[in-house]
Amino acid sequence: MWPQSFKTSFSFHPHESRRENLYISPTASVIGDVTLGSQCSIWEHAALRGDINTIEIGDGSNIQDCCVVHASPGHPVSIGKNVSVGHGAIVHGATVEDDCIIGINATVLDGAHIERGSIIAAGAVVVPGMHVPAHSLVAGVPGKVIREDEGMMKAITENAEIYRKLAERYLKGELE
Numbered sequence: 605m606w607p608q609s610f611k612t613s614f615s616f617h618p619h620e621s622r623r624e625n626l627y628i629s630p631t632a633s634v635i636g637d638v639t640l641g642s643q644c645s646i647w648e649h650a651a652l653r654g655d656i657n658t659i660e661i662g663d664g665s666n667i668q669d670c671c672v673v674h675a676s677p678g679h680p681v682s683i684g685k686n687v688s689v690g691h692g693a694i695v696h697g698a699t700v701e702d703d704c705i706i707g708i709n710a711t712v713l714d715g716a717h718i719e720r721g722s723i724i725a726a727g728a729v730v731v732p733g734m735h736v737p738a739h740s741l742v743a744g745v746p747g748k749v750i751r752e753d754e755g756m757m758k759a760i761t762e763n764a765e766i767y768r769k770l771a772e773r774y775l776k777g778e779l780e
Contacts, residue, residue, distance in 0.1 A: 632646045644771075650668065659673055679715050
């Protein structure tokens with residue numbers, strides 16, 4: 605028999621007061637010990653599984669279509685504020701600090717730590733335990749730091765804002 609949290613497609617735990625302006629697609633699955641900040645958006649067919657360890661997602665972050673966010677026994681998931689996790693990306697047992705982009709179909713594996721203001725390029729693989737310094741661009745398989753550039757912050761904040769505004773439109777019933 606499955607535990608109760610597996611029977612529902614969504615459960616909030618434990619900070620319900622942080623759910624201001626939260627958008628979760630009806631096709632998304634959020635289970636287990638998952639904490640979502642205000643103005644987060646979880647898009648179509650995303651799966652957030654806090655069944656093995658905790659997942660925390662900061663205010664204003666977005667988990668786009670078909671993403672998987674999964675904690676592992678030794679590695680919870682922590683995603684900071686204003687983070688965009690691109691379509692089809694996987695974040696598995698990792699830490700992503702504030703103001704980052706995880707590109708389309710990128711993979712971030714157990715114990716990896718992405719510092720603030722970084723971009724993980726589309727399709728890149730951040731290997732287990734990799735440390736990515738602040739304001740880095742990582743690309744490739746395995747992922748390597750291509751450059752460090754504080755100038756990427758504008759693109760990062762603009763991307764997060766686009767998804768916050770889109771989520772607001774869904775919440776207001778302007779889009780279906």
